[in-house]
Amino acid sequence: MVDNIKWHSGEINKAAREELLGQKGLVLWFTGLSGSGKSTIAVEVEKELFKRGKVSYRLDGDNLRFGLNKDLGFTAQDREENIRRIGEVAALFADAGLITLASFISPYRAGREAARQAIGSENFKEIYVKADVETCAERDPKGLYAKAKKGEIENFTGISAPYEEPENPELILDTQRLNLEESVELVLKLILK
């Protein structure tokens, strides 16, 4: 903890911003294996919210690694720090009143739980984007499973690193059974009720 710092409050709070925007600031936290469909679903949800006049913002694993988290790799320790920073950023976005769409493998329960704490459980919806590793490897949208199986990628979730399934997610999207439109519909139903 750094000394000599003190929180400086403003006079406009989350509730006031929410009233201005006509929406609740929250975080939809999409978790699941690489290739399960997190980013694809988040992109469609963003479009549907936009059409309905709702302001959202996507935070996506790879994208943040180009900038904010470019110093981090994929060891358990770096993944923990990656998720910690994202949790803090997502908390700021939600506080700004935005519907924040966070898509990260986030393989560890503890990391997701820490994000929930940073954001506040009432503003946090954990969405498990579910597909088994065989299906994800077959889709292989980024060619990563092929590389991981050849041993070219260390600590690859599902192959050489663990994925801890959510125990009590707010929503499960089984993308082996639901098509994209059906998943998007369920997400909208979760937040626009």
Ligand SMILES: Nc1ncnc2c1ncn2[C@@H]1O[C@H](COP(=O)(O)OP(=O)(O)O)[C@@H](O)[C@H]1O
């Ligand atoms: N029902 C489905 N829902 C979402 N994506 C699907 C579905 N069926 C096939 N896909 C495909 O699976 C891939 C998922 O990739 P992506 O969204 O990048 O995954 P992630 O962000 O979870 O790593 C895409 O190529 C997408 O077109």
Ligand SMILES: [Mg+2]
């Ligand atoms: Mg993705």
